[in-house]
Amino acid sequence: MIRYRIEETINRPVGEVFPYLADPTLHPKWSPVSDVQVAPPGEMRVGTTVREMMKVGSKLAPFSWEVTEYSPGASFAFHTIEGPMRWDGSYAVTPTGDGGTRVIGLGQVGLKGWQRLLEPFMGREIQRGEAAELGHLKELLERPA
16 A cells, blocks of 8 residues: 655635635646546535546546545545545645645555555655645646736
């Protein structure tokens, strides 16, 4: 099992940052996913399921996840229900005191089948990829309007 922890400070208030994390239809703007479908439609809540295509290496793979915990404006957790890996993760946001937002992402990823043999080599890549996604979110939200 691969574990990761990522953290980014975004110079925008929680009220602007959390909606980008908690709205899967916005994820293609800052992460390597496309064709996002959310059920039921509307605001995220426990039980919301998301189907999307995720770029894994040079290929697109179907990937589905379910929200397992949700605290509006503060955090959410999820686990995969379909895809090339088992994934349990969470995001939490807290105000920094100067009008910014600290975003912390935690997760554990397990590859399936023979690919489990690659886990010792994939940890750093997953950590870098997750950190890059939060970096893209930071760039997007801090960009002048």
